[in-house]
């Protein structure tokens with residue numbers, strides 16, 4: 480296991496020493512994302528202790544472990560020895576002796592803060608607590624902690640065993656060492672990281688996602704195109720490129736040899752006019768129903784397992800094909 484982790488660390492330029500210390504991970508919460516994280520860490524050869532009293536937690540973990548194994552086998556990076564995550568409801572036991580704590584509780588500030596107090600009663604003082612929160616700012620999360628300096632946001636994309644990115648962000652009281660250790664930890668396991676210079680609600684990924692989805696909702700519920708066609712415009716039009724270039728570079732390339740300056744000369748004013756006409760939908764009852772009906776039509780009877788598998792296989796094929 481150690482050898483594997485050292486190789487991964489070397490390949491991703493993370494300091495090897497950090498990886499050698501990160502051998503036991505506590506995962507607090509085993510829902511959609513917690514089960515995915517636990518499975519990923521286990522498949523990377525770490526000892527994983529999961530806390531969640533939900534009766535469905537074991538089944539979710541088993542399912543995620545199966546998917547993660549398949550994924551990492553195909554992508555490379557599956558540890559030689561994969562130990563099943565240990566599941567229990569004793570938080571103190573899970574976090575004492577942990578080298579890294581991944582918090583994956585529901586997106587509720589007070590609940591997360593309450594559980595941090597319980598975690599801090601047993602966890603080693605210098606152990607990083609990484610919150611998976613999709614959008615809560617780290618300064619809010621760390622308010623009231625005994626050691627707020629070790630709280631960082633480490634936000635994955637779903638599913639965490641497949642998607643390369645982890646967004647890292649510290650709050651007002653986060654120490655530099657905690658951000659650096661968190662970044663080295665995920666990079667050592669083969670993840671790509673982006674670091675926010677300053678906290679903002681929704682971090683990067685969800686703000687970008689929300690901006691696009693706001694317009695997607697506006698277009699679909701106002702009848703400009705069906706839910707299926709709006710989604711197709713993204714997968715066939717934007718998404719195929721986005722796996723390779725971000726939105727800034729795409730426009731820079733649209734400017735040809737003149738790059739961004741050429742693009743702004745040609746189309747900057749037009750983009751401003753499009754911005755001015757973007758929709759501002761609300762997720763009221765009628766809009767929600769239109770989205771539910773539109774999505775049911777787009778799914779055409781294909782259920783969650785089938786579509787989740789198709790998503791995973793499609794992303795996997797793309798990751799395998801792309802240059803590093």
Ligand SMILES: NC(=O)c1ccc[n+]([C@@H]2O[C@H](COP(=O)([O-])OP(=O)(O)OC[C@H]3O[C@@H](n4cnc5c(N)ncnc54)[C@H](O)[C@@H]3O)[C@@H](O)[C@H]2O)c1
Nearest residue numbers: 508509510511512530531533583584585586611612613637
């Ligand atoms: N769903 C996504 O796509 C996604 C993606 C990235 C990040 N996140 C973030 O990850 C976090 C979890 O999201 P999710 O979608 O997995 O939620 P979820 O509701 O599927 O899972 C939350 C789990 O936490 C458990 N839990 C509740 N209280 C607990 C406690 N005191 N101790 C231990 N376990 C407890 C629940 O039983 C449940 O299994 C949220 O902060 C969310 O914003 C979600």
